[in-house]
Amino acid sequence: MERERISVAVLGATGSVGQQFVTLLANHPWFRLTSLLASPRSAGKPYREAVRWLQPDDLPQEAGDLMVGTAGQPLSESLVFSALDAEVAGEIEADYARQGKLVVSNARNHRMVPHVPLLIPEVNPGHLELIEPGKGGIVTNPNCSTIGLALALKPLHDAFGVARVHVTTLQAVSGAGYPGVPSLDILDNVVPFISGEEEKMETEPRKILGQLSGGQVHPAEVLLSAQCTRVPVLDGHTECVSVLCHQEPGLAQAEEAISGFQPPEEVAGLPSAPKSPLLLLPQGGVPQPRLHRGSERGMRVTVGRLRACPVQHLRFVLVAHNTLRGAAGGALLCGELALARGKVPGVEPGWTPARI
Numbered sequence: 001m002e003r004e005r006i007s008v009a010v011l012g013a014t015g016s017v018g019q020q021f022v023t024l025l026a027n028h029p030w031f032r033l034t035s036l037l038a039s040p041r042s043a044g045k046p047y048r049e050a051v052r053w054l055q056p057d058d059l060p061q062e063a064g065d066l067m068v069g070t071a072g073q074p075l076s077e078s079l080v081f082s083a084l085d086a087e088v089a090g091e092i093e094a095d096y097a098r099q100g101k102l103v104v105s106n107a108r109n110h111r112m113v114p115h116v117p118l119l120i121p122e123v124n125p126g127h128l129e130l131i132e133p134g135k136g137g138i139v140t141n142p143n144c145s146t147i148g149l150a151l152a153l154k155p156l157h158d159a160f161g162v163a164r165v166h167v168t169t170l171q172a173v174s175g176a177g178y179p180g181v182p183s184l185d186i187l188d189n190v191v192p193f194i195s196g197e198e199e200k201m202e203t204e205p206r207k208i209l210g211q212l213s214g215g216q217v218h219p220a221e222v223l224l225s226a227q228c229t230r231v232p233v234l235d236g237h238t239e240c241v242s243v244l245c246h247q248e249p250g251l252a253q254a255e256e257a258i259s260g261f262q263p264p265e266e267v268a269g270l271p272s273a274p275k276s277p278l279l280l281l282p283q284g285g286v287p288q289p290r291l292h293r294g295s296e297r298g299m300r301v302t303v304g305r306l307r308a309c310p311v312q313h314l315r316f317v318l319v320a321h322n323t324l325r326g327a328a329g330g331a332l333l334c335g336e337l338a339l340a341r342g343k344v345p346g347v348e349p350g351w352t353p354a355r356i
C-alpha cells in the first residue's frame with residue numbers, strides 16, 4: 001500500500017545542499033518531493049539536465065524527471081526546504097512564509113530574527129513553539145559549524161553551565177558550495193578566513209542554548225571566540241574547542257555528560273534522527289573527518305581528545321558532516337519535528353506519523 005506522505009518542495013535544489021536534499025528525500029518515509037526550484041538559469045529544464053550531479057549515489061529517477069521551477073514562483077506544497085544562496089534567500093523565503101508556508105531554511109538571513117526558531121531538534125526543540133500552528137513561518141537550521149559546536153556544548157551547558165568557549169574550525173571545501181574555493185587557493189594550503197563565519201559562531205550558539213519564555217528566546221550568557229579556517233578536506237568540519245564552565249567539571253563528569261546525552265523522546269523517534277547524536281571516542285588521534293563524518297548517516301557529531309585544559313576547564317575536538325548534519329539532514333530533522341508538532345500548515349491536525 002502506498003504510504004500517505006506530505007508533499008514538499010526544495011529551493012536551491014541544484015546546489016551542494018540541494019542535492020543532499022534530493023538524495024535524502026528519495027526514500028523519505030514522511031515526505032514526498034514534488035517540486036524542485038532554483039535560479040532562472042536552471043528553470044524550465046528537467047532536473048537531470050539542470051543539475052551538475054555531484055553525489056556518490058545515482059540521481060533518483062523520480063527527482064530527475066521533475067521540471068525545475070524558478071524559486072519564488074507559486075507552490076502548492078505547504079512545507080518548503082530551502083538551500084538557496086543567501087544573496088537571494090531572504091526575500092524569497094519571507095514571501096513563501098507570508099503565503100502561509102512553513103519554510104525550513106539553511107541560509108543565514110533569518111537566523112537571528114527574534115520570532116524565528118534557530119533549531120537543533122536535539123538541543124532546543126521547545127523553540128519551535130515560536131511558530132504558530134496553521135500560520136506558516138520560517139524555521140532556520142544553524143550555521144554548519146555552529147550545529148556541531150552547539151550539540152557538543154549542550155550536555156556540558158546543562159550539567160555545568162558553559163561560560164566561555166574558544167573554538168578553531170578546520171572547515172571542508174564543500175561548505176563553500178559549488179564550485180566553491182578555487183583549487184589554486186586551497187590545495188596544499190589553509191585559508192585562515194571564511195567571510196561572516198566567526199560572527200555566526202559567536203552569536204548563534206547563544207540563541208540555541210537560550211531559554212524560551214514570554215514568547216521570546218533569552219540568549220544564554222555564553223561568551224564565544226571563534227577562528228575559522230578552510231582546509232583541503234571535501235566534507236566534514238573539524239573543530240578544536242576549549243570550554244570554561246560556571247561549575248568546574250571533573251574530566252569523568254564531563255565524559256559522563258557527553259556520552260550519556262540523549263535527545264528528548266519526541267526527537268529520538270524522528271526518521272532522520274541518529275540513534276545517538278553525540279559519540280565520545282576515548283582513544284587518541286580521533287576524530288578525523290574522513291573516518292567520522294559519515295557516522296550514523298552523517299547525522300552524528302563525533303567528539304574526541306576530551307581532556308583538561310590548562311587555560312580553561314576542558315578541551316576537545318569534534319567532527320560534524322557539514323552538508324548532512326550541518327545542512328540538509330539537520331533541516332529534514334527540523335521539518336520532521338515541525339510536522340510531528342503540528343506546525344505544518346494545511347496538514348490535517350489528526351495527521352500523525354503513526355498513520356503511515
Ligand code: NAP
Pocket residue numbers: 011012013014015016017018037038039040041042043071082083084085086088089106107108143144174175176177178322323326327
Ligand atoms: P550552492 O551550491 O552555491 O547552491 C546555491 C543554490 O541557490 C543553487 O541551487 C542555485 O541555483 C540557487 N540560486 C543561486 N542564485 C539564485 C537566484 N538568483 N535565484 C534563485 N536561486 C538561486 O550553495 P550550497 O553550498 O548548496 O548552500 C546553499 C545554502 O545553504 C546557502 O545559503 C549556504 O550558506 C547554506 N549552507 C551551506 C552549507 C554547506 O556545507 N554547503 C552548510 C550549511 C548551510 P542555480 O544552480 O540555478 O544557480
